[in-house]
Every structure is written in C-alpha cells, then in structure tokens.
Amino acid sequence: MGSSCLEAPPLVQDMKVNIHKTSMVFPSKETEKKSLFLSNIDKVLNFDVETVHFFGSNRDFPPQKVAEMFNNALADALVIYDFLGGRLKLNSETQRLEIDCNGEGAGFVVASSDYKLNEIGDLAYPNPAFAQFVHKSKDFHKPGDVPLCVIQLTSFNCGGFAIGITTSHTTFDGLSFRTFLDNLAALAAKKPLAVTPCHDRHLLAARSPPRVTFSHPEMIKLSNLPTGFESGVFKASKEELDFKVFQLxxxxxxxxxxxxxxxxxxxxxxxxxxxxxxxxxxxxxxPYDPHRLSTILYAVDIRSRLNPPLPKSYTGNAVLTAYATAKCDELEKGSFSRLVEMVTEGAKRMDDEYVKSIIDWGELYNGFPNGEVLVSSWWRLGFEEVEYPWGKPKYCCPVVYHRKDIILLFPPFGGGERCGAGADDGVNVIVALPPKEMEKFESLFHKFLNN
Structure with missing residues (x-):
C-alpha cells in the first residue's frame, strides 16, 4: 500500500458559531495564594496552545448536560491545579516570569454551531476555521485579563459537540496536558484522580552557579537575532502557504x-x-545549495533522562528540543540510515548533564530553540483515548496556523482506521509551505519513500 496525500476538501470557512455565554470558573474550594516558580523551559513557551476535541452525540449526555458537568469538573480541577486559575506575572525582584496563583479563575464559554458535526468537513484535515471552536484568552472577560485556561463548548445541530481548550504552554507540555485531561474526565465522572500531579517545578531549576558544559547550537540568544526575526520556528508566517496532509x-x-x-x-x-x-x-x-547547513529540531521528553528521574506525573514542561545538523549535499546524496543515525544521536545526546547544561544556558541567556524546521508530534499523546463520562473523542487536533517551519504528526482519523491496520501505527503528516516549495516537498516525499 503506497502513501497518499489527502486532496484538500472544500473547507467550511464560517462555522456559524454563536456565543451564548462567557463566564469565569473559580476553584470549588479556597486555594492558597502563592507564586509558582517557572523553569527556564516553561518561560520560553510563553504562548497559547489551542486544541479542539470533537465528540459525537450521546443521548444520555446532551451538550447542555456536558457543559454543566465540565464546568463543575473544571472548578474542582482548579483546586488541584491551582496555578491554572492564576495569572502570569513578572517578579519585580527576580525579573523572572512566574504564575501568581491568585484564584482569579479560568474562562468558560457556551456556544452553538448551525451545522451538524458531519457537515463541517474532514476532522483530520487542517482547517484554520476550527479556530472558531476555541476562545482567545486575551481580554477574555474584562480588558487586560488573560486567563491561563479558557474552555469553549460548542454544540452542533446533531447533538455532537466540540470542546475547544486554550492553555498557556507555560502550564503544560503534551504529556502533562494528557494527564490533566484524564483527571478532568475523572472529576467529571466523580471518580478519584487518574494521576496525582507533581507541581514542583524547582525540580528543573538551574544549578547555582549555572554550568553550561555544551555549546548548544540548537539555541539562539535574543541578542543575536537578525533584524525582524522574532521567535524562530514559533513565529507565524505572513507568506501565502499551501496546506497538505501526507499519510504514512x-x-x-x-x-x-x-x-x-x-x-x-x-x-x-x-x-x-x-x-x-x-x-x-x-x-x-x-532552492538548492549543497553547502547550506540544515538543522532539524524535535521534542524529547526528559523525565526519564534525569538522575534522579522526574516523576512521570510532573506537571510542567519537561520536553526539550533535540537537534541534528547536516549539509544539504549529505541530505540529498547520503544514505538514509546515516540521517536516521543523526536523528537518533540527537535524542541520545539528551542525558542528565546535557539537560542540566541547557537549563543553565537558559538561566544565563534569553533565547529559544533555533532551527530550519521543527517536527512536533501529537502522534502518541493519546488525547483521543481519554475516557469521559460521555465517551472518547472522535478526533483531537490543535488549531493549525501559518507556520511553515513546523511539521505536525497526528494519529490518523479514527485511530488508524484509514490505514486498515492496528491502533496508532499509521500517521498523518501536516505540512504548510509556499506553493513552489510544497510542490517540491511532495515530489521528494514520494521519491524518497519509494526509492
């Protein structure tokens, strides 16, 4: 069976979403007022992550009932995850970003769409209009207020619904967000927590004094940025981009x-x-230059790589970007096995000392990951496996924006049904590139796959 490229379906541009109610959800019990330390990994990721979780209709759980259950579960979650109801602030003494756990709450939005779920198009195809199913956190309920979490429940005419979640990336990485969803589902079902989270972010604090023992070419200092260069691979492109989904x-x-x-x-x-x-x-x-160096970045979970290991239930960001670098000449003519070795070596490099060195680098310099392309994998995070009282999601995806230097990996729609094989073995690859580059990418994708 060959790979395929999903033809772009007609995309619904207007999801006909009507907002019925916006409100704040506060912790169901009083929480301690305190400041939460953010690691050097957390503070680099000061941007929002928006995900949409689609659910089919369930006669026993109409959207109105789900909205009430989810609202209550979130209120309980804000006791356990007290920082999620807080706000980001700059500590005037240390000049560090931290979270003020002040109990100001999370946002909750109830909305509806004039469509049925099966009328909004292929859920696995990156439709930017899915952004209408999430609510912006900035100026959410009052000017100047930026909650760290906003949830929007949008009901469809068929009884299905979408739950759109906006969270600051400072609060969770993909693994800890999955744990958060498992715990939300448990709280909604009035069950014990699936996992007791570990909130101690000092576990990833820099050493004193900091000791940078590696060169870290995968990072760039803010002071070294070219004019007009703002945030590397995380910056949205203003170019016209084509989207394509490649199926492996x-x-x-x-x-x-x-x-x-x-x-x-x-x-x-x-x-x-x-x-x-x-x-x-x-x-x-x-455009081909055999001597040009290309650097790829990809996320590595560091929980098990530290000595002692971090708890698996660690809440914050415990992911760093590994890297591999090669000349375009080697990428074109070198053996595929050597490229795989370089990617493998990049991940293997992430041992205890390397991780501590990069955290210490972040203590000394303002900067962030820098490469030609970042592969961001949602492939095995398992958001679609979360068991809510009303069932598992039909599909989960982040809202896709114009970022030509980020390639996303997703599980196929229906947990592998399209591939005709077991669970999560196949993968959907989402690429956004300028039209001429996309044409070349697609040609190379099939050429190198079949040679």
Whole structure:
C-alpha cells in the first residue's frame, strides 16, 4: 500500500458559531495564594496552545448536560491545579516570569454551531476555521485579563459537540496536558484522580552557579537575532502557504525502518525514521545549495533522562528540543540510515548533564530553540483515548496556523482506521509551505519513500 496525500476538501470557512455565554470558573474550594516558580523551559513557551476535541452525540449526555458537568469538573480541577486559575506575572525582584496563583479563575464559554458535526468537513484535515471552536484568552472577560485556561463548548445541530481548550504552554507540555485531561474526565465522572500531579517545578531549576558544559547550537540568544526575526520556528508566517496532509501507512513506516536498518546499528524507531524522511524533504524543498547547513529540531521528553528521574506525573514542561545538523549535499546524496543515525544521536545526546547544561544556558541567556524546521508530534499523546463520562473523542487536533517551519504528526482519523491496520501505527503528516516549495516537498516525499 503506497502513501497518499489527502486532496484538500472544500473547507467550511464560517462555522456559524454563536456565543451564548462567557463566564469565569473559580476553584470549588479556597486555594492558597502563592507564586509558582517557572523553569527556564516553561518561560520560553510563553504562548497559547489551542486544541479542539470533537465528540459525537450521546443521548444520555446532551451538550447542555456536558457543559454543566465540565464546568463543575473544571472548578474542582482548579483546586488541584491551582496555578491554572492564576495569572502570569513578572517578579519585580527576580525579573523572572512566574504564575501568581491568585484564584482569579479560568474562562468558560457556551456556544452553538448551525451545522451538524458531519457537515463541517474532514476532522483530520487542517482547517484554520476550527479556530472558531476555541476562545482567545486575551481580554477574555474584562480588558487586560488573560486567563491561563479558557474552555469553549460548542454544540452542533446533531447533538455532537466540540470542546475547544486554550492553555498557556507555560502550564503544560503534551504529556502533562494528557494527564490533566484524564483527571478532568475523572472529576467529571466523580471518580478519584487518574494521576496525582507533581507541581514542583524547582525540580528543573538551574544549578547555582549555572554550568553550561555544551555549546548548544540548537539555541539562539535574543541578542543575536537578525533584524525582524522574532521567535524562530514559533513565529507565524505572513507568506501565502499551501496546506497538505501526507499519510504514512504502517507499511510505509516499516519500509523506512528496513531501509534504515540495512546499514546502521542505531536504534531505529518509527519516529526517528519519519523525522529523518521529513528533514530531507523539507531541507531540499528550498532552492538548492549543497553547502547550506540544515538543522532539524524535535521534542524529547526528559523525565526519564534525569538522575534522579522526574516523576512521570510532573506537571510542567519537561520536553526539550533535540537537534541534528547536516549539509544539504549529505541530505540529498547520503544514505538514509546515516540521517536516521543523526536523528537518533540527537535524542541520545539528551542525558542528565546535557539537560542540566541547557537549563543553565537558559538561566544565563534569553533565547529559544533555533532551527530550519521543527517536527512536533501529537502522534502518541493519546488525547483521543481519554475516557469521559460521555465517551472518547472522535478526533483531537490543535488549531493549525501559518507556520511553515513546523511539521505536525497526528494519529490518523479514527485511530488508524484509514490505514486498515492496528491502533496508532499509521500517521498523518501536516505540512504548510509556499506553493513552489510544497510542490517540491511532495515530489521528494514520494521519491524518497519509494526509492
């Protein structure tokens, strides 16, 4: 079975969303007023993440009932996750960003769409109009107020609904957000917490004094930024971009693994071969210069890499960007197995000392990850496996914006049904590029996959 590229379906531009009520949700019990320390990883990620979770109709749980249950669950969650009802602030003494746990609450929005769920298009296709299912946190309920969490429940005419969640990335990484959703689902069902979260972010504090023991070419200091360069791969592009969804079947991924194993002893994983394949296609889709260096960034969970390991229930951001760098000449003509080795080595580099060195780097310099492309994987986070009282989501996705230097990995719609294979073995790859670069990328994607 070959890979395929989903043809762009006609996209619904206006979801016909009507806002009925916006309100604040406060902790269901009084919480302690305090400041929450943010690690150097947390404070780099000072932007919002918007996700949409789609649910089919359930006769026992109409949207109005779900809205009430979710509102109550959120109020209980704001006791356990007290920082989520707080606000970001700059500590005037330390000049560090932190969270003021002041109990000012999270936002909650009740809305409806004039459409049925099956009328809004392919849920797996990146429709920017899905942004209408989330609510902006800035100036949410009053001018100047920016809650760290805003939830919007939008009901459809069929009884299905979407839950759109906006959270500041300073609060969670993908793994801890999944734990938060599991706990929200448990609270909605009046059950014990799925996991007791660990909120101690001092576990990722810099050493005193800081000791930077590696060069960290994957980071760039703010003072070194070119004019007009604001936030690297996290910056939205103003260019006209084409969106495409490339599907890799389980067979495609197995073939990539076999190609890599033919001449390497490195650990060959599905993620590593997919990342190497995408790196080559992205680097060579721009005007060709054999001597140009291309750097790919990709997230690595550091919980188990520290000594002692972080608790698996650690709430904050415990993910760093690994990197691999090669000349375009090597990316075009070198062996695929060598590219996979470089990706594998980048992740392997993330041991206890390297992680502490990069955290200490963040203590000394203002900066953030810098590379040509970032592969952001939502592939195995399992948001679609969260068991709410009203059932599991039909599909979950982040709201897609114009970021040409971020490639997103998602599970296929329906947990692998499209691939005709088990659970989460296939993957959907979402790419946004200028039209000419997209044409080249697509050609290379199939060429390197089939050679």
């Amino acid at each position: 079947t389980p067979e495609n991924i197995t073939n990539l693994k076999e190609k890599a194993r033919s001449s390497t002893h490195a650990r060959v994983t599905g993620f590593n071969v997919i990342t190497a394949h995408l790196w080559r296609c992205k680097a060579l889709s721009t």
